[in-house]
Amino acid sequence: MVALFSYFSDSETETMKEQVFRLLAEDGVKLDSHPQLIPALTKAGYQMDEASGILKIPVDRMKAALEEAPKSFKLGARNPERILQLPKPGGGFWARTCTGGHAWLEPDGSYRRVTLNDVAKWSQLSNALDEISFLSFLFADDAPVYSADVHSMVSVVNNTDKHLWVQPYEAKNVDYLVKLGEAVAGGAAKLKENPVISFIACSLTPRLFKHMDLEIIYKSALAGTPIQACSLPGAGATSPITVPGVVILATAEILAMTAMAQAVQPGTPVVACPIIFSSDMRSGRSLQSSAEAIKAGSACVQFIKKAFALPTHNYGLGSDAAGLGEQNMAERTMLLTAKALSGQDIMGGAGQTEVAVCVSPLQLIADNELLSMARVLVSPIELNDNSMATAVLKKVEPGKEFISQSHTVKNCRNLLPQKNFNRMTMTAWKDAGEPDLQAALRADYEKIMAAPNTGAASADLTRELDEIVKAADAALKEAAGK
């Protein structure tokens, strides 16, 4: 395995771990009411103060829940070849596209709201990019507001055979999102075997859990789909501003969700998602790719892996900049490098800019390329005769060359081919008419989109999904009083 960098020593990790356990045991978290989850907690032996809604988790109970949570499991997919094992066998990471973005940056530079048609195109593109392991849905402006998540999810699953992480917008919608997952998997039992979807549940930092997220934890645990337990602290706004402070809080919230999931269904897979933002002290804006956000996110991922061995998921791509320019590329590169070296299991946020609000298909293609570079960076280095070049080092005499040696020929195709990044000299580049990265990405985009979509759903599946959407629209419209 490669030597990943680490902020905390073993003894520091222990100190932090104690703080997390203490926060959960002494102060606990606060839960909204939930008619099934709270009784499940009580049944599992947790003591919840009904009046205050405070759930304190004794250290022993927390440790027992952590024992129950699997350390290795899979994120399913309609295409069996695209099932993802966590942690990734052989090391390294998986990658996921932006979730929830509502603004769309067209390849021609125009900026507008995302539509369902964009979600379909986005999914086709994501399906074709080999470094993008799974998808999430965007916020489509032309979908009915009361069932926007349902519509957007269908636009994705109609166009991909990869895994999907699902971000519900309303508690009432969760059942329909599960049904869509069942349709994709081929039934409720099949969904348990091959969880083609996983759900996002979020804390309302600090230490609060709202009804929708309790509903997500409950329904997802019953459906057998992995739970991506997210804490989104804004360091300095909703959490302590210091790195250990925000790491302790985010971890405690993630562990609380882990405990809740195990109480509903022991063995429920949980992915720890400490999506830590920093707060810009000049404007108050939440930042995802400031030095502090990158540092705190990396530290938290390292800590959770070391202390609790849960798989981790966090931003690995994305920027705080508007547009695709230099700042954007610099920020996302630093973010990805830090996270890859931290051993983060899933790199979220592919294709996004403007703090997760905007997506760009061109950026998604560029991210595919960045991801391939990061993959090489963290892949382990094996030691054997070939890699140590034992024979050829002996053979080549002082002052001679390696380029024509059979050892070089044999290994030269293992290097990463760059598709769109340019490696010309200044003169050659000027002679070629100064082709920029955006132009290369645009050409690549057109080529990918012109090819048939190998991930498209069958006509039968599409029909089945449509039926669920119709039922959801009718019921949710009524519930929303529209």
Add this chain to the structure above:
Amino acid sequence: MAINDVYRAVLDFEEDQIADLIEKELTEGVEPNKLLQEGLIAAMDAVGKAFSEGEIFVPEMLMAAQTMKLGLDVLNPRLGDKDAQSRGVIVIGTVKGDLHDIGKNLVGMMLEGGGFEVHDLGIDVSPEAFVEGVKKYQPAILGLSALLTTTMPVMEETVKALKAAGLEQVKVMIGGAPVTRDFAENIGADGFSADAPAAVELARSLSR
């Protein structure tokens, strides 16, 4: 000279001392309104300027605003009605279905720092609850925050509910990540701002 102590106390976030300083000035016969204008408000204007120039950070700005508020608590009973209401009342909240409050809180705190009297109705606030809040606090301005596209329609419902309740004189300003100026115009809101400092400017222009 002594008013300068009050002014400095705001700039230095002297939360523990501001009340005593003002009491001292009052017993020495300084006009309450003079303390308000040349002490507290002048200090907050200086803080606002330094903030816009990037010299003062959000938490510092908020500390200054809190200090000013503690000072105001002492001054208010001694001020005439007109002076106390100098920059007007604002009711603010995040609309129904929406729990995002970091931005709304920031805007609320900055408005307070800007001299407004702010009543925060919290998160997940229905149009009816906004109408109730407006009736209760009689604000010049209502501020609505939404971070979800799904909850933006509630802003329009709230504007309509205000009209239906005969409260159209109250100016409505809105904000939040997916909200745009066009949207504000379409739903008949009176203003939009993309960030907290601009929200203070907007509130000042709306309350003029």
